[in-house]
Amino acid sequence: MKTEKMPHGNPERLILFTRRPEPGRTKTRLIPLLGPEGAAALQRQMTEHILSMARRYIRTHACDLEIRFEGGTPEQMARWLGKDLLLVPQKGGNLGERMGNALESAFHCGAQRAVLAGTDIPGITADTFEGAFAALTVNHTVFGPARDGGYYLVGMQKSVSRRAIPLIFEDIPWGTGIVLEKTLDRLTSLGLSVTLTELLRDVDRPEDLAACQIVFPSSD
Secondary structure, X not given: OEOOOOOOOOOEEEEEEEEOOOOOOOOHHHHHHHHHHXXXXXXXXXXXXXXXXXXXXXXXXXEEEEEEEEOOOHHHHHHHHOOOOEEEEOOOOOHHHHHHHHHHHHHHOOOOEEEEEEOOOOOXXXXXXXXXXXXXXXXXXXXXXXXXXXXXXXXXXXXXXXXHHHHHHOOOOOOOOOHHHHHHHHHHHHOOOEEEOOOEOOOOOHHHHHHHOOOOOOOO
């Protein structure tokens, strides 16, 4: 199993944020519909789908793949997702701190462009990652807008200063419908250019399941 200290020389790094699918602690807003086991199984299914898209992308690109996770240990995550992966616990308090830490670490390891994505967006494909990295050849940042007003993907060039990275995520009202709006305002104030990718829906609530036509395991 790889560790964060291992050398990486590729110009791109793709980071996936996920958590170990533990019943009762995963996708809690879906538990009333799916039950604890069903919600955890859905989290597992979505993570494995996005990981397959990420693996497809890196097969044809000079790109390192990293999993930043919550819950469990690196050994447990390796047994689930594969021992070939770089597996790193998420670091920081709120979501913004954890994303900022992951992106700064990617640049510290030598990446020139880094893209971070969640694993609860069934619409993500390898082409999503292709477009995001392509956007970073012309703009400082790239964001994937979600239908709930947040975003499912964020990417940056290494040229974004270490001072600016924390500011992008600081004092954002996480979990509200104005996350992306406030973030874009922040980018403007920092003088950073941005590309927006396709609008997709993440899966947090029962109505998201119907909209995305997801087939989830029975919780019986």
